[in-house]
Amino acid sequence: MEERSGSSNELELLENKHRKEKKELQAHIQSLKKVAKNDKTKKKELTAEIARLETELDNRHKKEIELTFKESPPDTEVGNLNENEPNKVKVSKAQKRREKREQQEREREQQIKLQEKENIHGPRNTENQAISNILKEMKLKVYPIPSDGDCLYQAISHQILAKKQQSIPVDKLRQNTSKYIKEHKEDFMPFMSHPETCDMLTDTEFEEYCEKIISTKVWGGQIEIRALSNYLKCPITVIQATGPASIQQGEEFEGPSLIITYHRHMYSLGEHYNSTQDLEDNVIEYDDT
Structure with missing residues (x-):
């Protein structure tokens, strides 16, 4: 028993x-x-x-x-074994666990293969193909940026190095973006709202918003792109698959435009920015520390 x-x-x-x-x-x-x-x-x-x-x-x-x-x-x-019967090879629990893990791994690989087939015509691949087609006409291609919350700032940092041969690290871009928004509060406040209530931010919430740009890896969006363009005094072009093929910021400034790409479906439940480079160029190394 x-x-x-x-x-x-x-x-x-x-x-x-x-x-x-x-x-x-x-x-x-x-x-x-x-x-x-x-x-x-x-x-x-x-x-x-x-x-x-x-x-x-x-x-x-x-x-x-x-x-x-x-x-x-x-x-x-217990005790039902016939002593006259030949001994059967017992499979240890460790072996059973190994076999179970191997089976799970095989099933996982199969699911990945099936998912890849489904994704061929899925929103992510469709979006990437559309962006690639737009960039090809501009003789450009995507330069991949890690998805870690800093993607907008890393993309801009890469573009500054590629277009202006200047190195501006992500931390400095975040600090100056936050500073510019604070100093031009009346310009930005009408376009800022609470993500849950959709109400205009209070003064306290506005200060917290600016502080998070510096102290966290909070994702950057249209507000930050506008601030970056104004403080850097250069145009920024955002290439996207849906809506207008490109969105321009800072057209009043002279100089080459910093060209980045906006992806709605690059990662599950999150938007993403990549940089760009000339079709014939190799990967451009840059310091984002």
């Missing part, structure tokens, strides 16, 4: 683990919903993402329960 008790305990522990994981998933889903609250495009992506996460978790839980019963069948009795 000890074998049955052990199997029962394992199943109970597994069920507790599954309940905890379901709660964690629901908390994660709620946080994703907050991010996509006011964006219809994100909401569509989020619905598919939630369905995928729930399906994956449900399938994994079923497999774990099935595996638990295979490893410790509830009706197994």
Whole structure:
């Protein structure tokens, strides 16, 4: 009867683990919903993402329960082995865990391959192709920038080095962007609103907004692009796949335009900026520290 008790305990522990994981998933889903609250495009992506996460978790839980019963069948009795029967090779628990991980890895690789096929005509590839076509007409190509919250500032830093042979690190760009917005509060306040209430920012919220530009890796958008263009006194061109092919800032300034790309679908539930370079150029190294 000890074998049955052990199997029962394992199943109970597994069920507790599954309940905890379901709660964690629901908390994660709620946080994703907050991010996509006011964006219809994100909401569509989020619905598919939630369905995928729930399906994956449900399938994994079923497999774990099935595996638990295979490893410790509830009706197994101790002492039922016939001593005259030849000894059967027992598979250790460590070996079973290895086989399980290998099986999961094979399934994961298969899912990746299927996802890649689905993405061929998905929004990300469609967007990237559209941007590439626009850039080719300009004899340019995308210069990839890491997705770490600094993508706008890193893209601008790369462009300044490429177009003006000047090195301005990301931290300095953030500091000067924040300073310029603060000093021209009356110009920017009418275009700034609270992300949840959509109300105009209070004075305190405005100060907090400017402080976050310096102290965090908060993502930069149209407000920051306008401030960057004005403080650098140079035009900035943003290439995108939908809407106008390009958005111009600082056309009143002279000099070559800093050309970056805007991607709505580059990463799940988040926008992204890349830089550009001439088609025939190799990768341009620059210091963003």
